[in-house]
Amino acid sequence: MKTLSDLAKRNSVWRFFEMICATPHPSGHEEKLAQRLAQEAEGEGLQVRRDAFGNLRIDRKAAPGFEKAPCIIFQAHLDMVPQKAPGSDFDFLNDPLKVQITEDRIHCGGETTLGADDGSGVALALDILTDRELRCGALAALLTREEEIGLNGARELPAEFLEGDFLINLDSGCDDCFYAGCAGGVENYGIFTPEYIQTPSGTGVKIEVTGLEGGHSGADIHLKRGNAHKFMAGLLEILGENISVASFKGGSVVNAISRESEVTGVLKIALDDAQRAADLYAKKLRSTFNAAPDFGFLVRAAATPPQVWSRKFQKEFVAMLTSLPDGVFKFSEELNSVETSCNIGVIAETEDGRIKVGCHPRSFDDAQWEAVSDSNKSHFEKFGGEFIAEGPYPGWKFKSDSRLLEAGQKACEKIYGKRLPVRAIHAGLEPGIFTPAAPQLEMLSFAPMDHHCHTTEEYLEISSMEKVSYWLRELVKGLHS
Ligand SMILES: [Zn+2]
Structure with missing residues (x-):
């Protein structure tokens, strides 16, 4: 069976990938890997710096004649998502990954994640x-900690670690397009x-929205799967x-599309009549949304x-929810992606008995x-509410006149024989x-190309990794000629 050492004989990038797979590095436990890479870089005469959070910056000086x-900067994250199959006794803090090679794929045999997200990026940068x-x-090379658990390393980075002119983020998991923007x-x-x-007086009742798919409030918002809270508010308006x-509640985080919504109260009409009205409304919603069957x-x-709530409060709260904008606000044709959106993710009772809409x-x-x-x-x-804004994070705005993007396209023409589409991610990224x-x-x-990342089915395409390693060299030659 082929090993990473065999692959390293034809492309040195595999030597680094092998080193990364052999050194445990789940999120929050990147120190062993950071030290191993720092040692390797110092051995090559490169300058190594660490910041207080443990992020790593490695610098290589300009060759004579290239000072100007x-x-x-090649940027990747040090940590990996530690997932293992049920029943596996794999120890992410101590065991080297059990890497296997099948044709063009590197994987861990379905037992654990491979961590090519973002071990492939780290290996490419070091190589x-x-x-x-x-x-x-x-x-x-700029190697961050704890990307997978909240972009923490990127948030803690000192400004001097970002000194440079161009930055290639090696973490998109995708070689068939460029990403040149992300959402804040x-x-x-x-x-x-x-x-x-x-x-x-009346019948005690509980009404629930069931069977919605939910999804990521950024990546899935354009799919129009329907928001449980909006649907519930619409039904309450009909029931009048x-x-x-x-009570009115459902969901736990603002960055997931609501799939659950639950109301309790008292009905003036029969349960069957309320169910009939709800079924009729659900039928109407199914024709306007891509709600699950x-x-x-x-x-x-x-x-x-x-x-129960006073009539006035109920009427106002329902009107507030039915008129609160939710979903896609603006689509960018240029980037073939949602540009602006908002998602109603959570409605919960606070400790002091108030209602929080997030x-x-x-x-x-x-x-x-x-x-x-x-x-x-x-x-x-x-509508009489108090407003709170929390945890703002900036977006990365696409610049169509980017010199870096043009150089990247030129390098692609050489390696792949074509230019690539340019996209943006409607979610947060380190850039x-x-x-x-x-x-x-x-x-x-x-x-x-890294497939099924964050799962035990993750696999990295060998040919894609090698192509990206050639692409990086063409890009450097293009920008430094
Ligand atoms: Zn990643």
């Missing part, structure tokens, strides 16, 4: 920095204080004074609540998500976090 060439045959200007955003919350009245609401409302008898605006353009956040603030306040501290940096994201 722009500095190119090019230590390539003695390459004569060029200044190069650097903020969490918005509206906090409402219900007025309660004595429970009127036939229901007195006592088993989507519906479940109306059931439940305990009578001790108190949503998540995103956009490549910071001015756009800020505008959505401002309009959410006015919306919540108009978005770098933008405010390093507005001078031009950035581009490109990487070898």
